[in-house]
């Protein structure tokens with residue numbers, strides 16, 4: 001175990017919470033299956049509506065799979081950027097950066113919403129609330145993953161891209177139609193310390209307290 005990891009293993013809870021940061025560039029050093037399984041186990045301990053765990057995870061470590069996903073998403077993104085009126089050079093630069101970010105991460109996890117085991121309601125309003133609960137809990141699961149990575153001494157980055165091209169991700173990864181890709185989490189050891197985003201004070205966060 002490296003010194004850094006040994007130190008991280010003894011971090012207390014608030015150190016882990018405060019220390020986690022979004023990392024967007026990684027070293028090539030691979031992650032072990034055990035490290036990734038701990039990240040996934042942490043996701044599984046997240047709170048969820050009715051305890052049904054309405055999420056499943058796709059894990060990609062092979063260069064071929066990461067490249068296939070990045071290429072498919074990139075293709076659709078190019079079309080979306082062109083629709084937004086961006087010029088060819090900008091589109092090429094943004095595509096290359098995003099492609100590099102995905103393919104150079106030692107591991108990529110695609111968290112998917114999985115609603116099949118949730119309650120069904122006859123009215124749209126309650127059904128929408130049920131889905132919202134599932135999405136809320138997917139966020140909890142992803143946060144657990146990021147914290148579990150950081151606590152083990154490596155880092156994660158959150159990309160929202162799959163949410164904007166769910167069908168493309170499903171096709172590229174040959175996923176079941178019941179899986180809704182919601183994010184892409186890149187995992188690995190940070191290439192450098194990223195810039196820290198400042199946080200609002202607790203007083204600024206409290207809307208009302210009596």
Ligand SMILES: Cc1cc2nc3c(=O)[nH]c(=O)nc-3n(C[C@H](O)[C@H](O)[C@H](O)COP(=O)(O)O)c2cc1C
Nearest residue numbers: 020021022023024157158159160161194195196197
């Ligand atoms: C739902 C969600 C979507 C995000 N999507 C992206 C993204 O597409 N690309 C990105 O670089 N960061 C993304 N992030 C990361 C945020 O930019 C980051 O968490 C925020 O700037 C705070 O920085 P920190 O995570 O280092 O504390 C996303 C975060 C969340 C919660």
